[in-house]
Structures are given as C-alpha cells and as structure tokens.
Amino acid sequence: MxxxxxxxxxxxxxxxxxxxxxxxxxxxxxxxxxxxxxxxxxxxxxxxxxxxxxxxxxxxxxxxxxxxxxxxxxxxxxxxxxxxxxxxxxxxxxxxxxxxxxxxxxxxxxxxxxxxxxxxxxxxxxxxxxxxxxxxxxxxxxxxPPLSIQQKYVDVYNAMIANQQSYERGLEDLKLTCDAYVESLRRELPHQKLENYISLCEERNDNLEYGIDDVRGISIEKKFIDTKANMTDVSLKPYAVVFPDEFAYVTVTSRNGEKISIAHNNSGNTYICSSSYVVFRVNDKETLLPGYVAMLIGRDEFNRYARFNSWGSARETFDWDGMCSVKIPIPDIEIQQDIVNIYNAYNERKTINEKLKSQIMDICPILIKGSIEEARSTKEA
CATH class of the missing domain: 3.90.220.20 (DNA methylase specificity domains)
Structure with a gap:
C-alpha cells in the first residue's frame, strides 16, 4: 500500500x-x-x-x-x-x-x-x-508515503537548508569584518561628539503634502515600518517630515527590549512620523556619511549606551541632548565609505537570507504534498 x-x-x-x-x-x-x-x-x-x-x-x-x-x-x-x-x-x-x-x-x-x-x-x-x-x-x-519517498523529499529539504546555512555563514563573515573595522577605529581615533555634526529637523506636514501612505513608525530593529497606529480621524498636520538621508528616533527607551527605536531613511522617499519623534540630519555629508552614522547606531553597543544614558521615572527617555553627547570616531570619508559598503552588503545579504528562510518555510507544504501525490501515482501504476 x-x-x-x-x-x-x-x-x-x-x-x-x-x-x-x-x-x-x-x-x-x-x-x-x-x-x-x-x-x-x-x-x-x-x-x-x-x-x-x-x-x-x-x-x-x-x-x-x-x-x-x-x-x-x-x-x-x-x-x-x-x-x-x-x-x-x-x-x-x-x-x-x-x-x-x-x-x-x-x-x-x-x-x-x-x-x-x-x-x-x-x-x-x-x-x-x-x-x-x-x-x-x-x-x-x-x-x-513509503520510506523511500519520504527520504527523497527530505533530501530536497536538507539540500535547501545546507545552501541557506552556507550563505548565512558568509553573512556572518561580513558582519565580523565590519565589526572588526569599527573596533580598530574606536581604538585608534579620537572620538568626536555628534553635536558638532548633526542638527534637528523641525519641518512639519503643515500643508498636508504627505498622507496616510507616507506615515511610518520605527522598530527596535532600526527600520522604518508601516505604522501600527489607528489613524482614523487623526490630523497629519503636526506630523514630522523625514526626508531621505535623515534620521528619526523614539526618545522613550523603557519597556523596549533594552533597545532604542531609531532609523535612517535610506530610501528615496519622504516619510512622516509622530510629532513625538526626534528627527535630525547630518550637516556635512563630505565630512560624515549618514550611512556611517546609521551603521554605528545599529550596533548593540549603541543600544546599551542609549539605555544607560536614559533618564526618567515612569518612562525613561534618551533625549536630544543625550544624542548630541554621543561620541564616535570619524575617519576619512573614504574609510567611512569602505565601511558603509561592507555594511550595506551585509544588510543586503541579510535580507536575502531572510527570504531564503521564508522560502524554505513555504516549501514544506509543497514537499509534503509532492510526496503524497508521488505515493498515490505509484499505487495507481
């Protein structure tokens, strides 16, 4: 049978x-x-x-x-x-x-x-x-189905897993390279306060140029995301405008998984976000690359720094003064670009890796269905 x-x-x-x-x-x-x-x-x-x-x-x-x-x-x-x-x-x-x-x-x-x-x-x-x-x-x-057919489809699945894991190992090599590069800069270069290189952005959506589809929230994974808030009857006029290459962050850090919600708008689109968010930009991109800043604030070390330097009672916040007091190493612009290139390659490969994982999840029902159909066709033959 x-x-x-x-x-x-x-x-x-x-x-x-x-x-x-x-x-x-x-x-x-x-x-x-x-x-x-x-x-x-x-x-x-x-x-x-x-x-x-x-x-x-x-x-x-x-x-x-x-x-x-x-x-x-x-x-x-x-x-x-x-x-x-x-x-x-x-x-x-x-x-x-x-x-x-x-x-x-x-x-x-x-x-x-x-x-x-x-x-x-x-x-x-x-x-x-x-x-x-x-x-x-x-x-x-x-x-x-019979054991031989089970094995056939298990082999397909395991081959996909092996390919994904091989890709993931290369991904981690990139991350280690990037981290090692940054650590060497931290040891070798003097650190500068961000206040000398960034400024607040206070433009609001007064003319309602941007609508519901442009509203974004920020995740603890340091990404802009579609807002989860109920926007029914909400006025978008006071919403803060975030142009390409600008940053926005949520000042509240308590009850947030020991992380700060901050993101770099590395898209070509303009977003709007809650007026409670802080929006800022890099003043001189020939001195400091926004992508380099994004890489530094995406590290676990920055999460720990932001939480340690947050203050409050019921809610702890990392305010604008705290952000301005952050010190970072600022190498030559060419070196910054090299690091950003590695970091971008890492993020691109990370996205591909997540898609591979998702495809592997999606393939499981297909493999089970295929094994059952093959067993049925064998029986009929």
Whole structure:
C-alpha cells in the first residue's frame, strides 16, 4: 500500500529523561520559536534548578504547549548536540520500532507547515491561556508515503537548508569584518561628539503634502515600518517630515527590549512620523556619511549606551541632548565609505537570507504534498 494513515500517537513517545545529574548546564539550555527553530533560551536561568530540565538528544522534538495566537512554538534537534529544555515544555521522539515507518526529518516537515499550526491551535483549549496538549497531538492523523519517498523529499529539504546555512555563514563573515573595522577605529581615533555634526529637523506636514501612505513608525530593529497606529480621524498636520538621508528616533527607551527605536531613511522617499519623534540630519555629508552614522547606531553597543544614558521615572527617555553627547570616531570619508559598503552588503545579504528562510518555510507544504501525490501515482501504476 503506497499511502498509510496513522495516528501520530502511534509513531511517537514522550522524552522523560531529565537532567537530574546536572550533566548539562545553562549554556546547554534551549528554547524554540514559532518559526520552528531551536534557539538559546531567553529566560534568566541564574539560580534556576536545572535538574528537572528535559534532556533532548539529536532527532528529538520539542514544543511549547501554550499557543501563541496562530502558531505553536516548536523545534527539532537536527544537530549532533544534546541540549536541555524547561520542564514546562514537552519533548518527544519517534519510537524506535516506528523508524522503519517514518523518518524524523519527514515528520518535522509535517509539523513545519502552516496547516499543522492551524489544526493544532484549533485543537487547543483554555481560557486565559490556550494549551495544545500531548493527548491532542497524539490524536492527530498523518498520511505517510513509503520510506523511500519520504527520504527523497527530505533530501530536497536538507539540500535547501545546507545552501541557506552556507550563505548565512558568509553573512556572518561580513558582519565580523565590519565589526572588526569599527573596533580598530574606536581604538585608534579620537572620538568626536555628534553635536558638532548633526542638527534637528523641525519641518512639519503643515500643508498636508504627505498622507496616510507616507506615515511610518520605527522598530527596535532600526527600520522604518508601516505604522501600527489607528489613524482614523487623526490630523497629519503636526506630523514630522523625514526626508531621505535623515534620521528619526523614539526618545522613550523603557519597556523596549533594552533597545532604542531609531532609523535612517535610506530610501528615496519622504516619510512622516509622530510629532513625538526626534528627527535630525547630518550637516556635512563630505565630512560624515549618514550611512556611517546609521551603521554605528545599529550596533548593540549603541543600544546599551542609549539605555544607560536614559533618564526618567515612569518612562525613561534618551533625549536630544543625550544624542548630541554621543561620541564616535570619524575617519576619512573614504574609510567611512569602505565601511558603509561592507555594511550595506551585509544588510543586503541579510535580507536575502531572510527570504531564503521564508522560502524554505513555504516549501514544506509543497514537499509534503509532492510526496503524497508521488505515493498515490505509484499505487495507481
């Protein structure tokens, strides 16, 4: 029979091994994302008893039973490394006797589809928190082609992953080059206050030259984004105008993930943003490149500096005086351009890498569908 339907519970079993001998430590703790990736845990584990954490060996699966809107936090250990996860998550693996029926990698493709997330969230229950239980997972059904066909489509997926990861390694090499360049400048050159090179921009949208489509917010990823605010009946006259090559930032830094929301308008378009934002420009582009400033304020070091130098009680803010007091190394314009070129190449490749990841996510349902159709056509033949 080319295709066989199974309850998932007949294929998998819980992982119950815990870290009671404390063989694994904080550096071995992992979490998972709604994009189905394993990541270092974001929880503060200082002083946490790790003896109850679950041990997840290669080919093990993990998921967070508490749903996140329309997605399930989920991960698959496709590495050669064992890690641990918090006891309030669920870990499982393919039963030894069922490995001749289903490949763990193929099962992961099944879980990585949006269709599975929708079904899992539909099967979740709760009031303030909806939970996708182990029993609900086991009660789901899966249609399986023969192992040889599973392997064929897993090989396609793994080849795509290998290409993306190779591209990502090159991306990190670029970032290291850029960071090393900046660090050498920080050590070798005197630092100058930004107040000598920047000025406030106070133009407003008084004539309503710019409309709703031009409104932008700013993310902690240092990007202008489409506004999330409800703009119904909002007057756009007081909105601040941000011309190309100008900067804007949100002064409030508290409750912001330890980051400051600031962005460089490196597009050819003019934006408008809330009048509460601070907008500024570089005075002399033959002395200081806006792209060089954008690169410096995009670093983690600037986030830490801005947070440390924010002041307030209920809300901490990094005001204009704080921005003017920032000191940076200013090399010759040619050197600035070299660094900007590396930084721009990094950002372009980073964008491409994110698109590759998105394409890999999108290919999972296609691969599952292709494997099932191939199995059906084999049966008919």
């Amino acid at each position: 080319a295709l066989t339907k199974y309850k998932i519970g007949t294929l998998i079993e819980l992982i119950l091994d815990i870290n009671n001998e404390l063989k694994y430590g904080i550096d071995d703790a992992r979490g998972m994302t709604i994009t189905k990736e394993i990541i270092p845990t974001k929880a503060n584990l200082d002083g946490t008893d790790l003896s109850k954490f679950i041990i997840v060996e290669p080919k093990g699966f993990i998921y967070n039973p508490r749903t996140h809107g329309k997605k399930i936090g989920f991960g698959y250990n496709n590495s050669n490394t064992t890690f641990i996860i918090s006891w309030n998550n669920i870990a499982f693996k393919v039963k030894e006797k069922m490995k001749a029926t289903i490949l763990p990698d193929y099962l992961f493709l099944h879980f990585k589809r949006d269709e599975w997330d929708r079904e899992a969230c539909y099967q979740s229950w709760g009031t303030s928190t909806e939970v996708f239980t182990w029993d609900a997972l086991c009660d789901m059904e899966i249609l399986l």
